[in-house]
Amino acid sequence: MTSGRSRFRPSSSVARQKLAAAQRADLGRPPLGTRLTGYTPKGEVIQDEAEIVRVVFDRFTGGDSLRAIAAWLGETGVKTRRGGAWSPSTVATILKNPRYAGRAVYNGKPTGKPGDWEPIVTPEVFDRAQRRLDDPRRKTHHEGYDRRHLGAGLYRCGRCGKAMHSHTGARYRCPAGCLIRSAVPIDELVCGVVAARLARPDLAELLPTVDVEEVRAITGEIDRLTARIEEIEQDYDEGNIDGRRYRTATEKVQAELTAARSRLVRLTGSVGAAGDVLRADDPAEAFAAAPLMIRRSVIDLLLEVRVLTSPRGRRGFDPETVALTWKVA
Numbered sequence: 001m002t003s004g005r006s007r008f009r010p011s012s013s014v015a016r017q018k019l020a021a022a023q024r025a026d027l028g029r030p031p032l033g034t035r036l037t038g039y040t041p042k043g044e045v046i047q048d049e050a051e052i053v054r055v056v057f058d059r060f061t062g063g064d065s066l067r068a069i070a071a072w073l074g075e076t077g078v079k080t081r082r083g084g085a086w087s088p089s090t091v092a093t094i095l096k097n098p099r100y101a102g103r104a105v106y107n108g109k110p111t112g113k114p115g116d117w118e119p120i121v122t123p124e125v126f127d128r129a130q131r132r133l134d135d136p137r138r139k140t141h142h143e144g145y146d147r148r149h150l151g152a153g154l155y156r157c158g159r160c161g162k163a164m165h166s167h168t169g170a171r172y173r174c175p176a177g178c179l180i181r182s183a184v185p186i187d188e189l190v191c192g193v194v195a196a197r198l199a200r201p202d203l204a205e206l207l208p209t210v211d212v213e214e215v216r217a218i219t220g221e222i223d224r225l226t227a228r229i230e231e232i233e234q235d236y237d238e239g240n241i242d243g244r245r246y247r248t249a250t251e252k253v254q255a256e257l258t259a260a261r262s263r264l265v266r267l268t269g270s271v272g273a274a275g276d277v278l279r280a281d282d283p284a285e286a287f288a289a290a291p292l293m294i295r296r297s298v299i300d301l302l303l304e305v306r307v308l309t310s311p312r313g314r315r316g317f318d319p320e321t322v323a324l325t326w327k328v329a
């Protein structure tokens with residue numbers, strides 16, 4: 001397995017190293033010297049990290065912004081490969097790497113050959129992520145404009161089914177030109193209905209994919225382990241334990257912490273950014289206070305919104321002109 005490595009390693013010239021790298025790529029072997037989140041340097045899958053990579057792809061292809069994914073990774077406590085904080089660009093770096101789909105890469109480009117390592121995502125999921133990364137509307141609408149317009153790209157036109165766009169004068173417009181409607185009354189209606197649903201005591205039943213109690217338990221476990229590490233560090237600082245015991249103790253707790261965080265990622269990944277609101281002590285209040293992108297995620301998880309035409313000449317807002325369908329029981 002490492003024959004390629006020993007054969008190419010003695011080379012000292014840049015040219016020979018490049019040749020070796022090209023040959024490795026040609027043979028579908030993982031490049032030397034770089035470790036991707038999710039793989040050991042030899043290209044073996046690290047399950048906990050692979051799970052995080054999968055969730056990053058799922059959330060992005062499911063409509064989350066790079067910023068929302070970075071914020072969520074930060075909250076779960078997962079670090080980047082270099083131990084730093086996540087940013088939209090480090091999230092994009094993961095999404096753009098064809099090696100996750102098992103495709104060999106040379107000079108940043110796929111060689112067209114399969115790699116000899118285990119893929120973490122399917123080629124279909126990877127290609128879907130590339131299409132969304134390349135979609136200019138993602139930047140203009142979803143990352144920018146939609147911040148001010150709750151339902152843009154989320155509500156559907158009641159006539160043709162296309163996603164509504166933001167339009168001047170705080171309005172929504174069907175891109176096919178079917179209808180234009182004032183945004184504020186529709187947003188107020190949708191938010192009111194969602195908040196009322198969130199206030200009901202059977203919220204946990206409403207979310208079969210998320211075990212709210214288990215998430216609370218794991219969050220508690222993470223807090224406890226984090227506090228334990230601080231205790232051990234304090235013991236070491238005060239000279240109560242020596243360096244060897246300090247390392248043994250922190251390594252054990254750190255391993256438990258990583259496992260707990262990865263369980264949290266698995267549990268909360270499926271509901272995306274909405275999870276923060278749903279797990280809050282008062283979900284309805286958390287929803288009202290949440291940033292626009294988070295509110296969008298909650299609405300998207302719970303409700304299908306179809307905007308219908310408003311009869312001409314009608315004054316005031318008629319709630320009947322917005323069709324709301326629950327996506328959950």
Ligand SMILES: [Zn+2]
Nearest residue numbers: 157160174178
């Ligand atoms: Zn339409």
